[in-house]
Amino acid sequence: MTSPMTSLTSGPTSTRTRRTHRTRTALTAGLAAFALLGLSACSEEPAQDATDIVADAQAQDYRDDQAESQRVREAYRQLPQPTSGTVRISGNRGSLTPDEVFAFNQSGTSTDVSMTYDGEDAAFAALCSGEIDIVDSSREVTRAELEACRRVGLDLVQFQVASDAIVVATKNESDVGGDCLSTDQVREIYRAGSPVTRWSQLGDGFDDVPLKVGGPNRENNAFTFFGQYVLGAPQPAMTNLRSDYRAFDTDQGSRLFVVGREKDYDLAGKLRERSRKRELIKQQLSDWYPVVNDAKDEVQVAREEVAKGQRDQRPLATQQADQARLQRAIAALEAAQRRMRVLEARKREITAVWERSVNARKRVQASRGNVAYFRFSYYELFEEQLRPFEITTPEGERNCIFPSQQTITSGEYPLARRMLLTTTQRSLERNEVAEFLLHYLKNAEDDATRARLVSVPAADIEVQKAWVTGDAEPVFVELDPEPIVTTDEQPSTSLQPAR
Structure with a gap:
């Protein structure tokens, strides 16, 4: 099923969809029967022509629809x-809903909104049995x-009130040989x-550089999201991750693991100048050693002359x-010796500074293959430092x-x-539900921002508010029409909003 935002026009009802499918099937069967009868050169005149077969099928289809409609009406009354x-x-x-429920109940409304945490499966079952009004999922x-x-x-x-996402990223302005990973590859990493x-173990195109992984610890919401959506763990734990996974207390820790520290970049950037100074002091010392040796020789000669x-x-x-x-x-x-000691001390200082730049450069280079995952809202704050991977689904429907x-x-x-x-349409027609949904939608953008989620575009929020107020027909969740299948095909089971 795609997002409700992908289609904002109502379409045919499910009953009409099913009836069209059955009629089309009956028509196909009738034409096939007619063709088979016509292929027999020696056959007698058929007892019933194709038109009668189709008419009978349509009549049966109508009776089935009437019976089904009656059964549905009775179930609705119950x-x-x-x-x-x-x-x-x-x-x-x-989710955002618990805080929104609290805010709504504190707004002075006479409507009482309550929320239970029964899980999505149980919540949808309760919605379809008429026990609750809204599923938060x-x-x-x-x-x-x-x-x-x-x-x-x-x-x-x-209704969609916000979104969230995980971004898998390496350091910006670095390259590991590829910019796109499949969800299977992310899981394998x-x-x-x-x-x-x-x-390079991920396949052709990737560079042969070390790969080290990091990310948030269990206290971060992204850990649960990543564990459920990528690793397939209903209750994610550290045991679901590789043993060398670097878990960080903060998003900043994960980011620095990937991009390195700014101080290291600064020190590494000074390496060339510090190398030049180091070579210069080494040359000065090299030039001064003969001066000291000559002075020693002169002292030796002078002593011999005195003696x-x-x-x-x-x-x-x-x-x-x-x-x-x-x-x-x-x-x-x-x-000469005093001057040499000054130059040697200077050399030690310059060498120590040079070594710090060398080590910083090594750390910067070592972070090239480091990868971590972040919530999209955090990535946006540091997108100039992080290089996100594009993601492909396993079946390749989205590349x-x-x-x-x-x-x-x-x-x-x-x-x-x-x-x-x-x-449900039944609940949406209740004033209490409409009041709560309008309050929720009006605050959705601010709520999403505070929760570090991705807010829904204002235009889409306005469309959804019109569904609640009755200024626009709501888009009902619809099944895709089932295709006519042969013995070699299986019908699609995808869900789509009405079109």
Whole structure:
């Protein structure tokens, strides 16, 4: 079933759809029978021509429709009557509805709205038995549930109040060889026991770089969403994920795991200049070593001359000159050594700074293959840092869909869920239900923003409000017309809104 936002025009009723299908089947059978009769060259004139066969089938179809309509009307009359002044809702925890119920009940209304958390399956069953007015869900009604409602004369209307989505992303301005993953590949990357440690293991096109995975811990709503929708775990736990999964307390932690720290980028960006300074100080030291060695040689020669002058009993003036030469040589050596110590200290400082840039660059490069998942609302805040993957469904009905407000709201993006309210035409005609739905829809955008969800476009909200006020006919949830099938085909079971 597609989003209720994908079609805003009402279409044929389900009874008419079924009748058209049966008539078409009968017509086909009649023409086939006529063809078989005509192919026999020696056959007698048929007892009943094709027109009579079709007429009989249409008559039987009419009688069946009348009987079915009578049965549905009787089942509708047997439904429990709602309590005046109350609205009953059921579904799952974790949506916008509990807060909206509280806000509505505090608004001064005389209507009392209550909500129970029985789960989506039980909630749809209760809706189709007339026990509640609204189902709060993040999934659409199934074919079996819709048929159950139809059997008791209940037409369903589905409202969308918000959406949510998971974005799987690597670092922006980096490349792992591909921009599109299937949902199966995402599951394979994250599942418990996954053998994938390099991107190249995902198939042709991906680069042979290390793959490391991270994401939020169990306290984050995205963890539950990802576990249910990607890993297929009804109650997601860390055991559903690979053993080297890096769980972070905050979305910021997951983001830094993927993109690295800004300080590292800053340090890595200074590596070239720091390398130049390091080479310069190394050259200065290299140039100064001969100066120090020459000064040492001069001291040695001067000492030898002083000693020789004393042995040879040179004139006092000569010995004093030798001694002065030695003092100058010692002073020059000490000055050269002091300069060398300054240069060596400077080299150690520059080398330490250079090493920090080298290590930062290594960390930046190492994060190239890191991948994590985020709620769409967080990704939007840092889209200049994160590079999201487009997602393809396993069967390929939706290929490489980019996460955007439009594709998420429509349900086209595979890792999205829509916050839906499903009610019946009977409940929608109740003033209490209409009052609550209008209040909900008026606050839906602000509620979604506060909850870090994707809000429904204002134009679509206005259309849905018109369904409630009666200014526009609501779009009933409809079954796709079943195709005529041969023995080699199976009928489609997809659900679609009325067209």
